[in-house]
Amino acid sequence: MWTFFHKLGSPPWLYGISGTILRYLVPLTLIGLAVGVTWGLLFTAPDFRQGNSYRIIYIHVPAAVVALAGYYVMATAGAVSLIWKMKMADIAMKACAPIGAALTFVALVTGAVWGKPTWGTWWVWDARITSMLILLFLYLGVIALYEAYDNKEAAAKACAVLSLVGTVNIPIIYKSVDWWYSLHQPASIKFTGESTIHASMLYPLLLMIISFYALFTCALLMNMRGEMLARERRTKWVRKLAEDKAR
Amino acid sequence: MYFDSFAAMLSMDGHGAYVWSAYAITLVVVGALLLVPLRRQRRLLTELSGELRRNRGAPSQGPSVKEEDSHASGT
Numbered sequence: 001m002w003t004f005f006h007k008l009g010s011p012p013w014l015y016g017i018s019g020t021i022l023r024y025l026v027p028l029t030l031i032g033l034a035v036g037v038t039w040g041l042l043f044t045a046p047d048f049r050q051g052n053s054y055r056i057i058y059i060h061v062p063a064a065v066v067a068l069a070g071y072y073v074m075a076t077a078g079a080v081s082l083i084w085k086m087k088m089a090d091i092a093m094k095a096c097a098p099i100g101a102a103l104t105f106v107a108l109v110t111g112a113v114w115g116k117p118t119w120g121t122w123w124v125w126d127a128r129i130t131s132m133l134i135l136l137f138l139y140l141g142v143i144a145l146y147e148a149y150d151n152k153e154a155a156a157k158a159c160a161v162l163s164l165v166g167t168v169n170i171p172i173i174y175k176s177v178d179w180w181y182s183l184h185q186p187a188s189i190k191f192t193g194e195s196t197i198h199a200s201m202l203y204p205l206l207l208m209i210i211s212f213y214a215l216f217t218c219a220l221l222m223n224m225r226g227e228m229l230a231r232e233r234r235t236k237w238v239r240k241l242a243e244d245k246a247r
Numbered sequence: 248m249y250f251d252s253f254a255a256m257l258s259m260d261g262h263g264a265y266v267w268s269a270y271a272i273t274l275v276v277v278g279a280l281l282l283v284p285l286r287r288q289r290r291l292l293t294e295l296s297g298e299l300r301r302n303r304g305a306p307s308q309g310p311s312v313k314e315e316d317s318h319a320s321g322t
Contacts, residue, residue, distance in 0.1 A: 041270070042249060051260055053262040059269060059270060059273045102276050102280055106276050110273060229291045233291070242292050243296065
């Protein structure tokens with residue numbers, strides 16, 4: 001167990017193993033996304049009330065779910081880097097932020113595009129949407145804060161604290177639909193409709209959620225590999241990689 | 248397939264513009280998520296290998312290399 005953690009902190013080891021993982025995970029992810037999108041767009045029946053606009057669910061929900069899960073990963077990595085001063089945790093935290101921001105952005109934009117034909121408006125300042133917007137700002141805040149420091153250690157510490165404080169927002173996002181239900185307009189019932197979704201719609205949705213998790217993992221590993229190379233560019237193992245490439 | 252024709256698939260009973268634009272935006276973002284780190288990594292390695300090649304003739308002028316192994320440097 002401890003040797004595993006020991007290895008996890010070692011850039012050359014993680015660089016090698018993540019390369020192997022990515023060689024299989026990236027194609028699998030792309031296949032999963034392609035199948036899920038085709039299934040959702042072309043092979044499911046339209047929603048009886050929302051018509052075809054509901055097909056946005058196959059990207060909107062997975063993006064939102066993984067954007068939230070990504071925040072857990074980022075905050076956990078932040079906590080580990082804060083407590084044990086583990087460099088790899090700091091690299092993981094930094095790698096999460098742009099992916100989380102991108103997925104939150106996708107969730108918000110697709111939600112707006114879905115809202116227009118369904119609710120008649122692009123945007124509502126309701127609890128769920130507002131707390132998702134805050135999530136986007138938290139991700140962007142971590143990115144900006146990281147860039148604001150010249151000192152890597154100070155940046156890691158500040159970002160870890162920010163991401164930990166920001167976890168307050170996560171249960172608010174989850175519970176926003178229940179807590180502020182009375183404020184919701186009737187058309188936004190879709191948030192609570194997930195459990196009553198028909199199996200023919202549930203399976204492609206589940207496939208898309210799994211594929212988005214895989215996508216997050218791929219992007220996370222790729223970001224971490226780039227960061228490892230950049231930080232360790234003066235070490236032997238990176239020079240060897242570069243030499244192999246030059247040959 | 249649910250739709251009868253290609254035109255029906257595009258229009259989706261009037262919702263096509265919304266659905267397809269949502270998917271297009273997502274495609275761009277997802278593509279960027281995978282391509283940006285890939286390009287960064289390639290560029291870094293190319294840069295480094297170029298550096299190494301230039302310094303091969305005159306190793307004394309090369310960038311200083313940390314001699315210690317970086318194994319487990321994170322713990």
